[in-house]
Amino acid sequence: MATVAEMRERLRRPLAAELASGCADRVVSGGVEKLLASPLASPFPVVREALRGYAGLDAVRREQALKTALASLGGQEKEKAAPRPPLRQAVPTADPGERLPVDAEITRLDTGPGGARKLQALGLHALRDVLHAYPHRHEDRRALPDLSTVEEGQKVTVEGRVVSKARRTPRPNLLVFDVTLETPSGGRVRASWFNQPWVERHLKDGARLVLTGRVKKFGRSVQLGVEHLETVEDAQGSLSTGRIVGVYDSKDGISQEFLRRAAHRALQAAPFDDYLPAHWRQKYGLTDLADALWGIHFPTDEGHLERATNRLRFDEYLFLELRVLLQGEDAVLLGKRFQATGEDIARFETALPFSFTNAQRRVLLEITDDMRSERQMARLVQGDVGSGKTAVAACALYLAVRDGYQGALMAPTEILARQHYTNLIGYLSKLDVRVGLLIGAMTPKVKLEMQTRIAEGDVDVVVGTQALIQENVRFDNLGLAVVDEEHRFGVMQRRRLLAGRPDVLVMSATPIPRSLALTAYGDLELSIIDELPPGRTPVETKLIQDTHRQQAYGFVMRQIREGRQAFVVTALIEENENLEALAATQLADDLKVILPEARINLLHGKMSAAEKEYVMDRFRAGEFDVLVSTTVIEVGVDVPNATVMVIENAERFGLSQLHQLRGRVGRGSAQSYCVLIAGEHSKKTRQRLKIIEGSTDGFVIAEADLKLRGPGEIRGTRQSGIPDLRLGDLSSDVEIIERARELAKHILAHDPRLEHPRLQYLRSELQNRSQSVAFREVI
Structure with a gap:
């Protein structure tokens, strides 16, 4: 038979583990109250009294109760008698009211015993991580005075006074505890708990409660399956009821109450240095950062939540656009400058067996404006199957050749490269443009001959696959590079073709929603051929x-x-x-x-x-x-x-x-x-x-595909460089993306490396949000 000392130690260990794990009532199988009901706790009435109703307490009161119980068992005295030297110097937590740097380790934040470890288990290692770990949804837990209009299955919060209690056992091993609550309007609702005997001991007749749960209707009567309980006294200043409440991504053993408390403490400690100056916030109708972060975690009302979401969503896209625009060697590159005269365009069109559509003419004007500029053209031309993208690209290549430059067209497959080669010969041979083909399937002798002709300038336009970016391919004077179906190439592959800073035209017959094009191809201007040539019959x-x-x-x-x-x-x-x-x-x-x-x-x-x-x-x-x-x-x-x-x-x-x-x-x-x-x-x-x-509209279909599957499924998130968006929704955010892109381009046009002192917070935030170390070195 165990001695009292042995029983004390067997009881002390699980209670100490419960305290260390953050008081989530998950360490002990069946919960702390089941442990207290066992013979193990019989010799220790002080412990049983201190922990009575433990499951119904909030985390703070659980912590106090555990400390009292452990003190009665001699746990704290034992630790004092035999202190262990720390393995490393403990980081002091911040004092109440003290501001912390946004990059401060999470151990500096006072989140209770084991709190830092739980946050780290969720991937939250710094103060900024907690601030930007937004709730994935919000619940309205403001008390409803009247339940007559609620729907079956709806989650609601009610406040009322306990007017009756009852227990029942409808079947073996099922204990149901019912409480009838009278709301301030005089209505009544029955709240039920299943196999939670502590609730009966905890609730007194006449107690004022705030309950959250899902509604079940039986005729005119309303029953609530309770998910969250607080007394009115506890609810004063509560983070989990009486307000719009955030629900966070979590894992077993880490409660929502703990995460709300951690977010609240992070907000209290945050410095809130806003990386967007006031004049930009005013121009784009954005609230300040402090208001946004408080509003996403603890909104005062629906308007506050909307205001917060709008600002933080804008920030997501702004940093995404800045990152994409900065991925080149410089934010703005000098390219070739072409004459691109109207006479040359007319000469090219005259040689065609058809006339350009209005959409082709519009896109060609956008291209030629870029070609005349000293800035390097970087433009994406989108068009549905059969819209005439290749003819537009052929005209641009002709304009480059007229000015003494070479052109290149890179395709993802040899089949497609051969097809482009045949089409370009049809478009350009009448205009005395020499077109060559370079693909991997050629014999070494033929390949070497073509490489020699390219290097000596004996070929005006070269069509090929990845063979064009091999180390032994040298252009005499590359002025324009056309990349077809660019998403099938890696970023570095495209860079090798662009080493001489030619103007760049990217073509895609895969219709991409505008929002996705502005992010996945954020470093490119966007042109869309949205008209099919006359006479084409829809499939x-x-x-x-x-x-x-x-x-x-x-x-x-x-x-x-x-x-x-x-x-x-x-x-x-x-x-x-x-x-x-x-x-x-x-x-x-x-x-x-x-x-x-x-x-x-x-x-x-x-x-x-x-x-x-x-x-x-x-x-x-x-x-x-x-x-x-x-x-x-x-x-x-x-x-x-x-x-x-x-x-x-x-x-x-x-x-x-x-x-x-x-x-x-x-x-x-x-x-x-x-x-x-x-x-x-x-x-x-x-x-x-x-x-x-x-x-048959590819863009309509692409938008539907984006809504159904998300951007990662359509292009491959890692390949496109689009991170997981916490708040943004590419299927509906075109307007906000365009505004964020406008600001990003404005910022980099005036300060390409974000070196101005006013932009230090923006630069720092961009570096911290960038996933790649290599990218951080760019700025």
Whole structure:
């Protein structure tokens, strides 16, 4: 049998651990009150009395109760009798009212026993981290006087007086404690707790309570499943009730009450040096930083929360734009200066077999304005499939050649590079512009010959893949670089092509929402070709379930009999080229059974570049009817006679990717069709795919894709450089992004390295928000 001394030590250890962990009532299995009900606590009535109703206490009162209990057990005296030398010098916490530097370690903030350790477990190591760890949502816990209008399942806060109590056990192992509360308006609500016996001991008749929970309605009666309880006395000045309350990201053992208290103490200690001067705040209608941070954590009302969110969201985008704009060697680079005369533009258009659309003319004017400037052009040209981006780029390349410079066009794949090469010869050969091709599939001898011609200036415009940025490629006088589908290249790859500071034109046939373009391509000006050439017939799109596949392929066969061709695309099941090739091969074999009259061939990622090019050349020449492919053909493949695109398991693709695939047909004058075959039949999937069925506008589709999937899914967050936004929403923040970008460009135009003393706080904040050490060295 254990001695009293042994029982004291067995009781002391879990209570000391509970105190050290921040009083969250999670250290002891079943809670502290279950421990007190065990025989272990019987010899210590002072401890049981000190900790009575422990689960219902707030963190501060729990801490006081534990210290009293441990003192009665001799715990504190024991520590004093045998002090351990600290392993390292303890950092003193700040005195009440003392201001701390924003980069002060979290140990300087008085957050109670074990508080710093809990914050560090959430990745919060400095005062600034706590200040900017915003709540992910807010709950209105201001007391409602009347519950008659609330809805089932709604979370509400009520205040009232206890008029009756009752306990019941509707089934074994379930204890329900009910309290009837009378609200100030005279209404009544029943509050219920499940398997929490401490509540019955803690609550007295007539007690004034503030309760938060979800509503259940039974006829006219209202029941509240309680999630948070405070007495009116405790609620005076409470951070968790009687106000709009923030709810934070957390983990087990770290309570919301603790996080609110930590945020409150951080705000009390913060210096609030505002990095935005008053005149900028006034121009953009922004509140000051102190008001914003108090308002995001502890808003006084809805207006305060809105004001705070607006300022802090603006700051997120401002620092994002500053970071993107500063990623070059300098904020503003000197580039080439071209004549870009109207006569040369007219000469180029005269050589075309068509006239520019109004949208092409508008974008070309924006490009030529940049080319005439001494500043380096850095412009993104967006346009849907078939909008004529390549013709506009060809005109810009012609203007560069007319002034004695070379031009380069870099494409992400050899198939696309060859296609651009063919198109540029068509546009430029009549104008005596020498066009060359440089790709990895060339023999070493042919490649060396082309590299020599480039270095000696015997080629005016070079089209190629990443072969253009190899170390042994030297341009004689590169003036304009066109990069197609830039997001498929790394940042450093693009930099190597731009080492001589040519003007830069980036083209994208992947429609990108304006908000995403302004952030992911923040270092580029934006031009949009939003008009298709006349005579193009929109592709008809039909969504069907896989149970109707036979009908889809019957339609394909009818098109083949009329002399047309078809693409059939299979989804990438996972990031595995072997499985991808297997899936495509299996589909091709299946179609040979379903379509015995059709000539069928195959294209997939395991093929070499030469094999892919051979298959595509044969398909363009009409040597077979159906090309079964993976997403290799997503970008740039041009086969005018192909009028049908069938996409198997369409639900596995994003909307923008489906739109790109659909753009592979409709390249000629004949009516074209896209059939989406859905293997999943859920309502959510059908609603998503209906967006593609109902719209041919790539920008509308891209906006829908952004709302559904987020920016990381569309371009790859790490690749685009967009950090996780805490408050920003790229699907709806275009206006605020444009305002933030305007200010960022204004700041860097006047002070490219943020060296003015007035900008020291802005510079410091930018450095701290930047994730990369390499970037910090830029400024």
